[in-house]
Amino acid sequence: xxxxxxxxEALATENAPGQEVRQAAGNIDNLVRGKPLTGTPVDFxxxxxxxxxxTPGSFEAFSDAVDTGxxxxxxxxxxxxxxxxxxxxxxAGFTGAPVAGDGMILTAGTQGALFLSVxxxxxxxxxxxxVQPDYFANRKLVQFFGGEVVPVQIDYMKxxxxxxxxxxxxxDAFASGVKVFLFSNPNNPTGAVYSAxxxxxxAKLAAExxxxxxxxxxxxxxxxxxxxxxxxxxxxxxxNRVITIMGPSKTESLxxxxxxxxxxxxxxIDRMEKLQAIVTLRAAGYNQAVFKTWFSEPVGWMDHxxxxxxxxxxxxxxxFRGAGLRVRTPQAGSYLFPELRPLDVxxxxxxxxxxxxxxxxxxxxxxxxxxxxxxxxxxxxxHAAAVAASKRIVEMAGRYQR
Amino acid sequence: xxxxxxxxEALATENAPGQEVRQAAGNIDNLVRGKPLTGTPVDFxxxxxxxxxxTPGSFEAFSDAVDTGxxxxxxxxxxxxxxxxxxxxxxAGFTGAPVAGDGMILTAGTQGALFLSVxxxxxxxxxxxxVQPDYFANRKLVQFFGGEVVPVQIDYMKxxxxxxxxxxxxxDAFASGVKVFLFSNPNNPTGAVYSAxxxxxxAKLAAExxxxxxxxxxxxxxxxxxxxxxxxxxxxxxxNRVITIMGPSKTESLxxxxxxxxxxxxxxIDRMEKLQAIVTLRAAGYNQAVFKTWFSEPVGWMDHxxxxxxxxxxxxxxxFRGAGLRVRTPQAGSYLFPELRPLDVxxxxxxxxxxxxxxxxxxxxxxxxxxxxxxxxxxxxxHAAAVAASKRIVEMAGRYQR
Numbered sequence: 149x150x151x152x153x154x155x156x157e158a159l160a161t162e163n164a165p166g167q168e169v170r171q172a173a174g175n176i177d178n179l180v181r182g183k184p185l186t187g188t189p190v191d192f193x194x195x196x197x198x199x200x201x202x203t204p205g206s207f208e209a210f211s212d213a214v215d216t217g218x219x220x221x222x223x224x225x226x227x228x229x230x231x232x233x234x235x236x237x238x239x240a241g242f243t244g245a246p247v248a249g250d251g252m253i254l255t256a257g258t259q260g261a262l263f264l265s266v267x268x269x270x271x272x273x274x275x276x277x278x279v280q281p282d283y284f285a286n287r288k289l290v291q292f293f294g295g296e297v298v299p300v301q302i303d304y305m306k307x308x309x310x311x312x313x314x315x316x317x318x319x320d321a322f323a324s325g326v327k328v329f330l331f332s333n334p335n336n337p338t339g340a341v342y343s344a345x346x347x348x349x350x351a352k353l354a355a356e357x358x359x360x361x362x363x364x365x366x367x368x369x370x371x372x373x374x375x376x377x378x379x380x381x382x383x384x385x386x387x388n389r390v391i392t393i394m395g396p397s398k399t400e401s402l403x404x405x406x407x408x409x410x411x412x413x414x415x416x417i418d419r420m421e422k423l424q425a426i427v428t429l430r431a432a433g434y435n436q437a438v439f440k441t442w443f444s445e446p447v448g449w450m451d452h453x454x455x456x457x458x459x460x461x462x463x464x465x466x467x468f469r470g471a472g473l474r475v476r477t478p479q480a481g482s483y484l485f486p487e488l489r490p491l492d493v494x495x496x497x498x499x500x501x502x503x504x505x506x507x508x509x510x511x512x513x514x515x516x517x518x519x520x521x522x523x524x525x526x527x528x529x530x531h532a533a534a535v536a537a538s539k540r541i542v543e544m545a546g547r548y549q550r
Numbered sequence: 551x552x553x554x555x556x557x558x559e560a561l562a563t564e565n566a567p568g569q570e571v572r573q574a575a576g577n578i579d580n581l582v583r584g585k586p587l588t589g590t591p592v593d594f595x596x597x598x599x600x601x602x603x604x605t606p607g608s609f610e611a612f613s614d615a616v617d618t619g620x621x622x623x624x625x626x627x628x629x630x631x632x633x634x635x636x637x638x639x640x641x642a643g644f645t646g647a648p649v650a651g652d653g654m655i656l657t658a659g660t661q662g663a664l665f666l667s668v669x670x671x672x673x674x675x676x677x678x679x680x681v682q683p684d685y686f687a688n689r690k691l692v693q694f695f696g697g698e699v700v701p702v703q704i705d706y707m708k709x710x711x712x713x714x715x716x717x718x719x720x721x722d723a724f725a726s727g728v729k730v731f732l733f734s735n736p737n738n739p740t741g742a743v744y745s746a747x748x749x750x751x752x753a754k755l756a757a758e759x760x761x762x763x764x765x766x767x768x769x770x771x772x773x774x775x776x777x778x779x780x781x782x783x784x785x786x787x788x789x790n791r792v793i794t795i796m797g798p799s800k801t802e803s804l805x806x807x808x809x810x811x812x813x814x815x816x817x818x819i820d821r822m823e824k825l826q827a828i829v830t831l832r833a834a835g836y837n838q839a840v841f842k843t844w845f846s847e848p849v850g851w852m853d854h855x856x857x858x859x860x861x862x863x864x865x866x867x868x869x870f871r872g873a874g875l876r877v878r879t880p881q882a883g884s885y886l887f888p889e890l891r892p893l894d895v896x897x898x899x900x901x902x903x904x905x906x907x908x909x910x911x912x913x914x915x916x917x918x919x920x921x922x923x924x925x926x927x928x929x930x931x932x933h934a935a936a937v938a939a940s941k942r943i944v945e946m947a948g949r950y951q952r
Contacts, residue, residue: 152673152821159824167626167827198619207616214609214806217600221806224569256658256808256830263829271554272674285828292828404616404623406658406834419554422561425569426687426694427665428658432808432834 158291163496164284165193165511165526176500179493181547188530189507190537195482195528197401200453205441206402213437221433226421227254231439238443239411242369243392244382251387251414253421254431254439258366258395258408261420263289264427265362265391265410268419269328270295277321277329279313281485281516283336283364290330298326299517302340304485308477310343311335318350322357329354332364333380334371337485337516337524339478341371344378351383360413362391367481369450370399372458375479381412388413396442398482398528399453405435457482460527464538471542482528485513486541488521490550495521498548506540560693565898566686567595567913567928578902581895583949590932591909592939597884597930599803602855607843608804615839623835628823629656633841640845641813644771645794646784653789653816655823656833656841660768660797660810663822665691666829667764667793667812670821671730672697679723679731681715683887683918685738685766692732700728701919704742706887710879712745713737720752724759731756734766735782736773739887739918739926741880743773746780753785762815764793769883771852772801774860777881783814790815798844800884800930801855807837859884862929866940873944884930887915888943890923892952897923900950908942 161167190196213220220228232254236247255261262285270276272294278286280299290297298321303312311333322329329350333342342350354361363380371377381390395408408431410420424430461478468475468486475486491498495512502508513520523541527534563569592598615622622630634656638649657663664687672678674696680688682701692699700723705714713735724731731752735744744752756763765782773779783792797810810833812822826832863880870877870888877888893900897914904910915922925943929936 150673152671155673156670156821156824159821159828161627161824161827164627164827194624196620197623201619202616207613210612211609214604217603218598221599222596225563225566256834259831260829268558269554271552271557288828292825404835406830406832406837419558419561422558422563423694425563425566426561426690427662428808428830429661430808432658432837433806435808435834435837 159288163512163515176497176504179497179501180505185506185540185543187507187536187540188533190529190533191509192525192527192529192537193509193511195398195401195526196530197403199530200401200528202402203396203400203441203445204449206405206438209437209440210405210434213434220437223430223433223436225425225430226252227431228436231436235409235439235442236411239394242443243379245379247411248414251417252409252411253417253424254436255408255410255424256428256431257406258364258393258397259285260406260428260431261393261395261408261410262364264420264423265393265416266290266330267293267423268416269360269362274328275324275326277318277326279331279335280518281337281513281520283332284515286330298324302335304335304338304340304476305474308479310346311340313342313346315349319353322353322359326357326359328360328362330362332366334367334478334480336367336481337483337513338476339481339483339485340476341375341377341479344376347378347380347383351380351385354389355385360389360391360416361385362393364393366393366395367398368394370454370457370482371480372454372461377480388415391416396439400442402438405438407431407435407438456531457528460529460531460534463531463535464525464527467535467538467542471545473542473545482526484525484527485522488523488545490521491548492550493548499523501548502541502544506544508537508540510541561690565914565917578899578906581899581903582907587908587942587945589909589938589942590935592931592935593911594927594929594931594939595911595913597800597803597928598932599805601932602803602930604803605798605843605847606851608807608840611839611842612807612836615836622839625832625835625838627827627832628654629833630838633838637811637841637844638813641796644845645781647781649813650816653819654811654813655819655826656838657810657812657826658830658833659808660766660795660799661687662808662830662833663795663797663810663812664766666822666825667795667818668692668732669695669825670818671762671764676730677726677728679720679728681733681737682920683739683915683922685734686917688732700726704737706737706740706742706878707876710881712748713742715744715748717751721755724755724761728759728761730762730764732764732766734768736769736880736882738769738883739885739915740878741883741885741887742878743777743779743881746778749780749782749785753782753787756791757787762791762793762818763787764795766795768795768797769800770796772856772859772884773882774856774863779882790817793818798841802844804840807840809833809837809840858933859930862931862933862936865933865937866927866929869937869940869944873947875944875947884928886927886929887924890925890947892923893950894952895950901925903950904943904946908946910939910942912943
């Protein structure tokens with residue numbers, strides 16, 4: 149029997165984004181090479197909501213909810229009915245497939261939606277296919293509920309027209325008895341978007357092997373020019389085989405409100421509500437009202453935000469490629485995942501040195517799968533500061549190169 | 551192996567407070583006796599935050615946090631360090647025992663603290679002692695994590711000077727290999743407060759049998775005149791054997807912000823943070839700032855609020871006892887748990903009929919343990935409306951009496 153200490157070992161958070169403050173500085177003084185690099189500190193571990201501020205009207209929606217009082221403080225566990233009805237329409241339009249009124253739950257952040265959806269579909273001994281690399285919590289969630297991770301690779305460096313999903317591996321995984329396939333699209337950390345052909349292949353295999361698909365589409369609104377995006381919930385799978393997860397924490401900079409939504413398979417959504425009742429009761433009542441601003445942003449606001457991110461993306465890629473570091477062009481989202489050449493120090497030590505010597509915080513690629521010597525950067529930052537900080541990363545990578 | 555459907559069956563929420571809107575009306579038309587009873591509808595399933603409004607300054611604290619921006623949106627998973635430091639001082643003073651800086655986590659509501667604390671201490675096969683009656687989620691949480699519930703009774707009708715804990719049962723339970731003891735003090739649903747002698751006995755047995763104690767003290771600030779309250783964390787147990795849970799959702803009417811806190815055993819708190827990282831990431835960042843108003847309410851505000859609740863309590867007790875229904879005087883909190891005499895209809899049908907015919911929503915006692923024909927009322931309501939609604943309950947109880 150697993151002890152509680154063993155069970156939690158897999159949930160290590162010390163290298164997770166935002167937790168750097170809890171790391172012991174460690175004995176890295178003896179590793180230091182060269183002088184400190186000056187410049188505005190940049191925390192690439194998450195987006196800077198001071199550089200890209202929350203959606204206009206979001207605070208007012210919250211304020212109105214406080215004035216509304218009890219009705220908005222105490223909603224059903226799955227969220228206020230009027231807000232769900234409004235969202236169902238908007239998300240049906242966005243994803244190209246109907247959303248049933250009872251096939252939706254509002255959650256405490258997209259993380260909450262992810263937690264509940266894995267909890268509602270995975271139990272001890274279940275095999276779950278997970279993409280590598282992909283969002284680090286996916287693996288942890290499966291392990292926490294006693295599931296067995298079956299990795300499937302994406303070769304995201306091969307082409308910028310698809311994610312590079314290894315379909316043979318996916319078929320083998322599904323054929324081996326996988327019950328759930330969990331993936332992010334756009335992919336976190338690479339920004340790769342799955343092509344229409346890849347989504348069709350996933351849907352076909354999921355139908356053939358009766359696999360539940362959980363699609364984390366957190367970044368699916370932040371798509372760069374010329375990118376075609378395919379929603380798997382509109383790809384012909386039976387409705388009860390797909391759960392889609394989204395939220396306004398990223399592109400819309402509403403992370404401080406902790407809002408997410410899961411929609412699709414209604415029997416799973418029912419289980420998610422039962423569980424949410426003992427996890428957090430509900431997404432914070434007043435906060436739920438901020439969803440009213442979602443997909444209702446001022447005209448042109450989203451296009452402008454996307455353009456600003458595209459400009460930062462392009463400048464950062466120039467910096468890294470100019471220094472000979474390989475990096476995929478993200479088709480969507482605000483993550484860059486540049487590869488480092490072999491270093492004389494460990495990846496975690498390099499990440500600590502970056503913070504100590506260069507004022508730059510990044511997430512080590514090893515969080516996203518077993519074998520990445522890459523860094524993940526959330527480039528939703530002040531443009532000039534991000535460019536300067538990327539130059540410091542390149543300089544540091546040179547100093548510590550093997 | 552438990553299927554996912556079986557695993558979730560125990561989490562039924564249809565009779566849980568606030569979920570009445572999702573109940574099918576059911577075929578109760580043929581059960582109806584007499585005419586509808588008119589009066590202001592009252593929802594006793596939770597407190598009315600329109601009758602007792604949120605702490606002064608709470609919205610302003612939230613608003614300031616939004617203005618603060620990124621630093622408050624993205625805190626450590628366990629919550630903003632400055633807010634934790636401030637709370638640690640206040641809670642040490644309130645509970646009479648020091649709170650270590652790293653022995654505290656801010657959570658998404660008190661429910662979040664409860665979920666994380668059970669998750670961090672209970673795993674498959676662990677025996678967990680649970681009081682009957684007690685908050686309905688306690689049992690569900692233990693079952694969800696594969697633990698085995700070992701019930702321990704309180705005879706809360708015997709005396710109003712203690713909770714009536716059956717200490718022989720508690721000793722037998724602990725001796726049988728119980729790993730965790732989870733209880734609410736004041737007790738939910740009865741409002742019973744454990745006496746100093748009961749708390750000392752729990753602490754002594756927990757030390758003897760090395761049991762982890764989780765004390766849910768959500769209502770420990772709302773204490774009526776003449777009541778002595780003993781914090782178990784100050785009762786001499788080793789610090790690593792007690793987790794105390796509180797939050798400002800009830801007395802302070804801040805439920806719409808979803809804020810809770812767990813403090814004590816730091817190794818368990820560390821695990822709770824690791825888990826929170828994959829459950830909700832953190833308590834909503836801006837919301838955390840509302841904690842600044844906690845234990846810092848305007849002078850006299852809390853005393854006034856307690857007096858108002860005591861007045862409602864006393865009037866409702868008069869109504870129920872005047873009709874010959876037994877009810878314990880709650881020493882703390884805002885719950886009443888009056889006993890019904892045997893009915894001609896099931897308890898759940900009576901609860902539905904109350905809503906349909908009398909505009910009164912209550913929580914059936916069967917949610918709190920296997921054998922209570924009581925109703926739970928949260929009397930944090932408009933005073934006059936609550937008295938009138940209680941009279942309608944009495945009238946309905948008479949109509950449907952066997």
